[in-house]
Amino acid sequence: MTSPGELAxxxxxxxxxxxxxxVIEARDSSAYFVNNGQAQRFHDLAKIDVAAGDGYPLxxxxxxxxxxxxxxxxxxERHPLGSQAFIPLGNxxxxxxxxxxTSNDLPGPLRIFLSNGHQGVNYRPGxxxxxxxxxxxxxxxxxxxxxxxxxxxxxxxxxxxxxIESPEILNLSS
Amino acid sequence: MTSPGELAxxxxxxxxxxxxxxVIEARDSSAYFVNNGQAQRFHDLAKIDVAAGDGYPLxxxxxxxxxxxxxxxxxxERHPLGSQAFIPLGNxxxxxxxxxxTSNDLPGPLRIFLSNGHQGVNYRPGxxxxxxxxxxxxxxxxxxxxxxxxxxxxxxxxxxxxxIESPEILNLSS
Numbered sequence: 001m002t003s004p005g006e007l008a009x010x011x012x013x014x015x016x017x018x019x020x021x022x023v024i025e026a027r028d029s030s031a032y033f034v035n036n037g038q039a040q041r042f043h044d045l046a047k048i049d050v051a052a053g054d055g056y057p058l059x060x061x062x063x064x065x066x067x068x069x070x071x072x073x074x075x076x077e078r079h080p081l082g083s084q085a086f087i088p089l090g091n092x093x094x095x096x097x098x099x100x101x102t103s104n105d106l107p108g109p110l111r112i113f114l115s116n117g118h119q120g121v122n123y124r125p126g127x128x129x130x131x132x133x134x135x136x137x138x139x140x141x142x143x144x145x146x147x148x149x150x151x152x153x154x155x156x157x158x159x160x161x162x163x164i165e166s167p168e169i170l171n172l173s174s
Numbered sequence: 175m176t177s178p179g180e181l182a183x184x185x186x187x188x189x190x191x192x193x194x195x196x197v198i199e200a201r202d203s204s205a206y207f208v209n210n211g212q213a214q215r216f217h218d219l220a221k222i223d224v225a226a227g228d229g230y231p232l233x234x235x236x237x238x239x240x241x242x243x244x245x246x247x248x249x250x251e252r253h254p255l256g257s258q259a260f261i262p263l264g265n266x267x268x269x270x271x272x273x274x275x276t277s278n279d280l281p282g283p284l285r286i287f288l289s290n291g292h293q294g295v296n297y298r299p300g301x302x303x304x305x306x307x308x309x310x311x312x313x314x315x316x317x318x319x320x321x322x323x324x325x326x327x328x329x330x331x332x333x334x335x336x337x338i339e340s341p342e343i344l345n346l347s348s
Contacts, residue, residue: 039306058218059222089264
C-alpha cells in the first residue's frame, strides 16, 4: 500500500489519535474486576457527545464490504452535532482517515491510522473523517452515534487527492 | 446442560426477549445502504435509557472468563437507573438469564436465553438479570451503560436455586 508524499500509515494509539477522539480498546489502566472476579470491566473508554439540539444516542451495526483498491480519497465528512464510535465485531483491521480543521473551517492534512483489529475509534463532534476503509474481509462494526433532528453532515472535497494503491498494509498486522 | 423443572433454554429472539429489552443484531428490516453502497447501516437497534438523575452513557469493554460448571444461580441483580447493553466482540455464544418483577417487587421465574454468538442484548432499566454466562471461550463484550451518581444496583437472592450442570448447550449452536 502506498501513499504520496509524506503521508504515512500510523499505528492507532490513544496519544496520536487524541486530537480526533478516543481509541476504544481494553486498556489495563482502566480495568477492574466485577462479578466476583469472573469478568474485567474496562471502564469509560470514550465520550459519547450527542446531546446537541434534541440529540440522543443510538446503537447501530454497520456492515462494510471489502474496499476496492486503488482507492482515491476525494471527499471527507464531519458530523457537527455528535460523536460517532465504531468498534469492530471481531478481529478485523481497518483504516481510519481523519483531518484537523484549518482556520478557514476546511479539512487540513489527512492522517491515516491502522487499527490492530481489536481497536475501535470514537470521533469527536465536528472531526473530519473519511468513511472507514474496510480491508480484506466484510467487517461489522458496532456504531454509537446521534439520533435527532438538525443538519449533522458536512461534506468537503479534498483539493489534494490521495490514492491508496493496494491493501498491502495487512503485512503490518500485529 | 440440564435445568430443573420446566425451565428450558430458549433461542434469543426479539419477540421473546421484548419484555426484558432489546436484541441487538443485524436485522434486514432496519437496514439501509450508506457510503455510496459500500456499507449497510442496521439502524437504531436498542434504546439507551440512562438519563435518570445525572446519568450519561458510557462505553466500556467487559472481558468475561469461561464459566465453571455446574453453576448455581443464587442471586440476580437489576439497575433501576439505566439500561445496559452487551454485544459480543466476535462470534461467541453466551447465556442470558432474566426475570420479570412480581407484585412484591421481587424477581419472578427465571428465563434463560442463548445468544447465537452474533446477538447482543440491552436490558431495560430495572430488569432483573444474572451476570452474563460466558461459555467455553474468554469473551469480550462492548457494554453501553450508565455513568452518574445514585444507587443503581439492587441484588436479590433467588429462593429457588437453579443449577446449570454443564455447557452442553453448545451443541445447540446455529
